[in-house]
Amino acid sequence: xxxxxxxxGKDTVGILAKxxxxxxxxxxxIIEVTQSVLQDMFxxxxxxxxxxxxxxxxxxxxxxxxxxxSTGTQIHLMHEDIFNSMHRI
Numbered sequence: 001x002x003x004x005x006x007x008x009g010k011d012t013v014g015i016l017a018k019x020x021x022x023x024x025x026x027x028x029x030i031i032e033v034t035q036s037v038l039q040d041m042f043x044x045x046x047x048x049x050x051x052x053x054x055x056x057x058x059x060x061x062x063x064x065x066x067x068x069x070s071t072g073t074q075i076h077l078m079h080e081d082i083f084n085s086m087h088r089i
Contacts, residue, residue, distance in 0.1 A: 002080040003078060005023075007019060011040050027052050027054040028060065
């Protein structure tokens with residue numbers, strides 16, 4: 001299964017590295033990444049594979065929330081099924 005991670009906040013050094021590190025520690029594979037810096041705002045969306053994660057989904061969410069607190073960003077983790085249901089026409 002896949003999940004979507006979105007990150008938004010003021011641009012600072014290391015946001016991508018810290019989010020990637022949290023994924024690596026959880027054995028979550030990053031499939032695709034898109035990011036932009038708009039003036040001083042950072043925006044990123046990651047598509048990740050959670051099939052081989054070594055922690056539960058809610059623990060991953062909590063870990064990413066801690067990364068968000070440390071980087072001053074809002075990080076949201078959404079399961080692929082929820083994402084697809086929300087964006088179905």
